Amino acid sequence: MEQMNFGCKWPRAWIIINGSPTAEFTMSKGVRQGDPLSPFLFIIAMEGLNVAMKSATSNGVFDGVHIPNSSICTMRYSLGDWSQRNIAHLARILRCFYVSSGLKVNFSKSKVYGIGVPPQEVSNWASPLGCEPTVLPFTYLGVPAKNLSFGGRVTLAKAVLGSLPTYFLSIFDVPTGVIKAMETIRRKFIWGGPTCKNSIHWVAWDKLTAPKSVGGMGIGLIRSLNLALLTKWLWRLKNEPHSFWVLIITGIHKLMGESNRLRARNPWSSVWNNIVKNRNKLEKINIPFEDVMRYDENNGSWVSSFVKDGEKCIAALRDRIERASFPVNDGNFPWLRLIPKKVLGFVWRAKQNRIPSAVAPKNRGIDLASTICDVCKTSDETSGPILVSCTMARSVLQSILHWCGLPVNEFQSVQNIIDYASNWGNCPKRKDILTMILFGALWSLWKARNDRVFKKVDVSAERIVAATKSLTYVWVKHRGDETTQKYDPKIFVFRIFQTVIRASYNKTMRDVFQTIIEYCAENCIILHQIKATKSIPG
Known part of the structure; x- marks a missing residue:
């Protein structure tokens, strides 16, 4: 570490217990797997191996690669001539590095790859090291896709x-x-x-x-x-x-x-x-x-x-x-931080009519019993009727616009919704929030459609609107910055909490939840978690 220009003085600390100081101790920090500091610790450890390789090259133990028209000889990162002598000495250098540092190379789990080299020659060089010869490419771990x-x-x-x-x-x-x-x-x-x-x-x-x-x-x-x-x-x-x-x-x-x-x-x-x-x-x-x-x-x-x-x-x-x-x-397309990427990707695909509606699989040769929209019963189920033009979609979007205090607009397509939000007003913050709310409505409509098709559960327009309100508040609370969270309390605190509870309960339940609403509105706490109670809609 001294060769890497680290200082020779390191801080120490002591603790006063009952008025008396303890002995000084060196401060340290444990590093878990995946910690951002892990690569830097690896660099510090490998610097010792780099010094060993330099010393071996300068003493003639390891033959580096000489550059023509120059006096430069590479002696870094185990780069050397392909020879039996170099491989044997490399194995000895790694063993010495293990003795001095405690970092052991498990040769039984290591593999030797040859690029532009015959397989038999790779096997001959892998044998002295105790490694397994193999070829590229190879599979490493994997992803839970x-x-x-x-x-x-x-x-x-x-x-x-x-x-x-x-x-x-x-x-x-x-x-x-x-x-x-x-x-x-x-x-x-x-x-x-x-x-x-x-x-x-x-x-x-x-x-x-x-x-x-x-x-x-x-x-x-x-x-x-x-x-x-x-x-x-x-x-x-x-x-x-x-x-x-x-x-x-x-x-x-x-x-x-x-x-x-x-x-x-x-x-x-x-x-x-x-x-x-x-x-x-x-x-x-x-x-x-x-x-x-x-x-x-x-x-x-x-x-x-x-x-x-x-x-x-x-x-x-x-x-x-x-x-x-x-x-x-x-x-x-508005790729906003406030909106999760899965929702942005869905709306981006819906804009191009590339979502798995009933008509889309049929156009690709997949036979379906019916392609008629389950709600309006009049037109084929494409991204337009599902999200924009059917009676359910129009009711939800009009309720959302009314909730935001905006005039009702008859949208014709998903692109029309995007243009409406991007051209509304002059404040960028307000545009982003309106875009987030409308995208949340489209996402809630799509989830309701999937529940209706695959789970045979009918979801009312009121529940979709309530889900949109709570969902968008979760987004702005946990994904927005401080200015966005406090931007318009009229919309994102009072209105959201006031509309989550419906007037269909008895007086005692309404009084209890009204108290919770007032507390949450004052402390900016989301009421979304109360949905776990089965008697509460939305």
Whole structure:
């Protein structure tokens, strides 16, 4: 830790018990699995192994990789020549590291993978280590996908499945076939998991991966991430001249003294050649390389419009690439923090008539007994009648607008509801709250429809309205910021608590719950939990 520039003085503490101080003790903190501090502790522990590898390389015990046209020899992270001597010494170094640190490598559970190496040769090298030779790819743990909502699947597909290959995407120009295979895995995971071979893909993959600014869900393409990460190296090459990897690249390709050029001189270096060729790929999708980075003759340096605080902003460059790949704008959609992602995903799909209504499976070759709406009994069940135009939907939406103190509006489609909320008033906070309430009404209507179809339970319009009020209050209470929670008490405290209890009870029950309402209204406590009592509707 001293070599990592940690201080030699650490704080201690003592406690006064009955007027007398105890002995000093060092303060410490336990770290659970998954704690954000865990990776930093791993880095500290691995620094000891890094020091051991450096010492072994400098003493000739471990042969590092020598870079041509340079005096640099890599001696980091166990990077060395592929030889029997190096493997044997690597095993001994790991055993010494175990004796000194207590961190033991379980070779019986470890595996050796060969990339571009014959399987027999991998087996020969794995035998001295006591490891099992195997091939890529491999399955590690897994995800309980059956218990995830559509919003949860989208989040994991974007944050996990789209980020796992980041290391390889940032170095190699991934072939088109590999990109398609990776996108297939993400697509199947979102629509039911890889085991569901016949799952219905309700929305086109292009719309799911399109940026939110053009009406997509913003999952992002792996190809755009690959291009953005590879382009980053061109920027870092010219702005980090003293970095270890820059010295290696400049030595291999003889780039010393060429501050205003980007090219690869060594034809055998396919990795760097592919990185340099990215400028041609960007120009093919109508993104001039000068917009990404250019050499300023006046300042004698490279400048870019995608630089934030001196660092290359990968997210901004990726968004620019994706907007160039999706020129069609399908309209903006309010992706609000106040609303859960599963509800946002449902309304986004309903806007495009891509929800599993009775008509949708029939259009995909699935035979159903009837496609008529169970409420109005006059039209086919699509997203329009279920959520907007049938008698139940109109009654609920009109009651919600009346509750909010707004004039009654006859909506024609889900898109019409979104436009109504986004164009109402001039205050952004009020627009967000109205959008949240209307989306909550659509979600409550959909849940009531599912209860009616699958559980044979009829839900009245009054119960749907009451459920919408309590549900939206839960959202604004637990997902909104402090200003949103206290924004309009007339709507989100007094009215909500006053309408949860109905006048159908006897006088004693009304008096009891009226007292609870007044207490909750004063202390901003949600009454949603009282619904557990069977005698209370909504």
